[in-house]
Amino acid sequence: MRRDVFQAIADPTRRQILSMLATQPLNVNAVAGQFDVSRTAVYKHMKILSECGLVVIVPQGREHYCEARLEKLSEVNEWIEQYKQFWEQRLDSLERYLEDLQTKNKPRKPKAAKKKKK
Amino acid sequence: MRRDVFQAIADPTRRQILSMLATQPLNVNAVAGQFDVSRTAVYKHMKILSECGLVVIVPQGREHYCEARLEKLSEVNEWIEQYKQFWEQRLDSLERYLEDLQTKNKPRKPKAAKKKKK
């Protein structure tokens, strides 16, 4: 059972849950009320989020409040960061060229690749 | 069949493929040579990456070169960004408190949960 942040945020429902918890802690029922799926389904998502550290569940009486731990997203941020410089560097110079490559997906020549068509 | 960048980068193998393609385009066989899994498995990962725009496959003779389109990661980056400010804002003030909450979450005492310790 793989439980990492990347896998946790892969599900759109869990991302939506995170956005709800970003502003304020909520208990499971309050969160489940905003979705079409059952409370148990939301609870499972919440468990996954808590297992990877993105959410902390704080029991308070019979209600268990779920708090987002958004700083856990820094793991993803750091992973992105290494490529961010990369693509931001290229963005102005190489993007049009790459875009051109994608458009004409046809065979091309590896040596003289810089030529401009159209 | 959900094909978005979040789901694509959820798999560690696919993230590794992206890191290989970041420096240079490679054909499927060259990529597959670096993994324990079969070429077909790598091909499937590559297809998923290309379906969500993270990779472009450029046929070149009988070899198909796979090029990373890392700027597609900006989608994830933008999603992270909205929370980044959030957590970086809190980082100094609230982090210790939240950290404390998480630490005492382990023992799970359902009865008296509201007490402040320390």
Next chain:
DNA sequence: ACTTTGTGCAACCGAAAGGTTTCATATATA
């Protein structure tokens, strides 16, 4: 022409994901 190489895809498989219903239990309230 024949063979090798690189690829795409179908068929299949076990495990995991995401969902449901149901039940047990702890807490709050009448």
Next chain:
DNA sequence: TATATATGAAACCTTTCGGTTGCACAAAGT
């Protein structure tokens, strides 16, 4: 105490995921 509420978890189901083997086909090399 009795009842309603909020939760956790088990059992089960269906679909998807990640992997395999096998085959067909195109391009390159002999």
